[in-house]
Amino acid sequence: MGQFAIIGLSSGVLFLFILIYSMFRRYKRCPSDRILVVYGKVGAGSDGSRSAKCIHGGAAFIWPIIQDYEFLDLTPLSIDIDLKGALSKQNIRVDVPSRFTVGISTEPGVMTNAAERLLGLQQQQIYDLAKDIIFGQLRLVVATMDIEEINNNRDKFLSNVTANVEAELQKIGLKLINVNVTDIKDESGYIEALGKEAAAKAINDAKKSVAEKNRDGAIGEANAYQDQRVQVANADAKAVEGENIAKIQIANSESLRREREAEALKLATAAEKVQAAKALEEAYAAEQQAENARAAKEKSSQQADIIVSVEIEKRKIEIQAEAEAENIRRVAKGKADGVLYEKEAEAKGIYEVLTKQAEGLNQIVKAAGNDVNGAALLIIADKLQDLVKLQSEAIKNIKIDKITVWDGGNGGKDGKTSTANFLSGLYQSVPPLDEVFKMTGMELPNYLKGEKKDDKQSNTDKSNKAE
Numbered sequence: 001m002g003q004f005a006i007i008g009l010s011s012g013v014l015f016l017f018i019l020i021y022s023m024f025r026r027y028k029r030c031p032s033d034r035i036l037v038v039y040g041k042v043g044a045g046s047d048g049s050r051s052a053k054c055i056h057g058g059a060a061f062i063w064p065i066i067q068d069y070e071f072l073d074l075t076p077l078s079i080d081i082d083l084k085g086a087l088s089k090q091n092i093r094v095d096v097p098s099r100f101t102v103g104i105s106t107e108p109g110v111m112t113n114a115a116e117r118l119l120g121l122q123q124q125q126i127y128d129l130a131k132d133i134i135f136g137q138l139r140l141v142v143a144t145m146d147i148e149e150i151n152n153n154r155d156k157f158l159s160n161v162t163a164n165v166e167a168e169l170q171k172i173g174l175k176l177i178n179v180n181v182t183d184i185k186d187e188s189g190y191i192e193a194l195g196k197e198a199a200a201k202a203i204n205d206a207k208k209s210v211a212e213k214n215r216d217g218a219i220g221e222a223n224a225y226q227d228q229r230v231q232v233a234n235a236d237a238k239a240v241e242g243e244n245i246a247k248i249q250i251a252n253s254e255s256l257r258r259e260r261e262a263e264a265l266k267l268a269t270a271a272e273k274v275q276a277a278k279a280l281e282e283a284y285a286a287e288q289q290a291e292n293a294r295a296a297k298e299k300s301s302q303q304a305d306i307i308v309s310v311e312i313e314k315r316k317i318e319i320q321a322e323a324e325a326e327n328i329r330r331v332a333k334g335k336a337d338g339v340l341y342e343k344e345a346e347a348k349g350i351y352e353v354l355t356k357q358a359e360g361l362n363q364i365v366k367a368a369g370n371d372v373n374g375a376a377l378l379i380i381a382d383k384l385q386d387l388v389k390l391q392s393e394a395i396k397n398i399k400i401d402k403i404t405v406w407d408g409g410n411g412g413k414d415g416k417t418s419t420a421n422f423l424s425g426l427y428q429s430v431p432p433l434d435e436v437f438k439m440t441g442m443e444l445p446n447y448l449k450g451e452k453k454d455d456k457q458s459n460t461d462k463s464n465k466a467e
Helices: 002-025 108-117 123-143 147-152 154-170 190-367 372-396 418-428 433-439 453-466
Strands: 027-029 034-040 052-055 059-061 067-073 077-087 093-104 174-181
Touching: 034 059, 034 108, 052 059, 052 108, 077 123, 093 123, 093 147, 108 174, 123 154, 147 154, 154 174
Parallel strands: none
Antiparallel strands: 027 059, 034 052, 034 067, 077 093, 093 174
């Protein structure tokens, strides 16, 4: 089973290779000297019908079975036409030997004509076919023209031949490349006679022309001799006149030259003096400018010295001021540091004192059993002697040199005299201990206040009522 598969695969590959090879072989390229004619089923043309497809300078794929191909050779054909006894318009027989060069045309429409009418023909067959067409058209052209016209106006003759022959050749796919007429003759000798007549006329015209030229030469020679003598005389006269004029002009020129030389010398002398004056002036100006520049230089040098000295002094002052400012700054910084150190020490001492006081007060509060009032009483009891001392100090320095009391002896409402009232008021002016405590925001304990008079009276009244 595997062998059959391999054989089948090999056969398929071989068939594919043969098919590809055949396809490549059917692709045909057309060289530049040939026309590839593809015939068979080639599709419809512009007019609906198409017998062949012509390709020049390209390539085409030739489908197998339905298409085939051939080549048309573009090699030109040289055809000799020995036309004899052709009747002209004047019924004179004329021999027109000529050579025509034709070839297959590459124009699209004409190529199709060539494919339809020349495909498969040999070169000789195409040669014979073209020769017959050229013979007929050349006779036709000769019959429409006079012998004089054919002989004298060759360009018109060739133009008519080309137009007629090319139109007929295109019908079979050919193109006229060149026409060359070698000679034209006739049986009666008309053309020869025309040539002899033309030659005789040319000879006579030449002889006449020679005689006229000889005559003209003799006359011209005499006239030339006469003109020579006249011209020589005129030339001599003109030469003498020219010499005289030249001498006069020379004299005038010499005089003018001397005059101009003198004037030029005068101008030169004056110019030299002017130039010398200008030179002196310019020298003086240059010297003045140099002097001014020297003075300006010295002035600028002095100014520069002054500026430099001023700048140096200014710099010294600035440096000194900076040094003094730096010294003041350092002294101030030293003082500030000292004050800061002193204040820091003082604050530290106060802090230590207050800390110790707070610790002492804390101990007092703890000793009073955490009773704030009891702690205050302890502090007051500790400082009571000092408070009394301060109160006595407040009035001991009061100096009373003399007290004069005028007292009439009359008693007051309470039976006291004026002197007694004065002394009582003086005593009352001393602030009691209770007021001193109130000034400090504290309250004196009741056992230190004593009983007021009103309180004593009320207590007495209460006791009396009780009894």
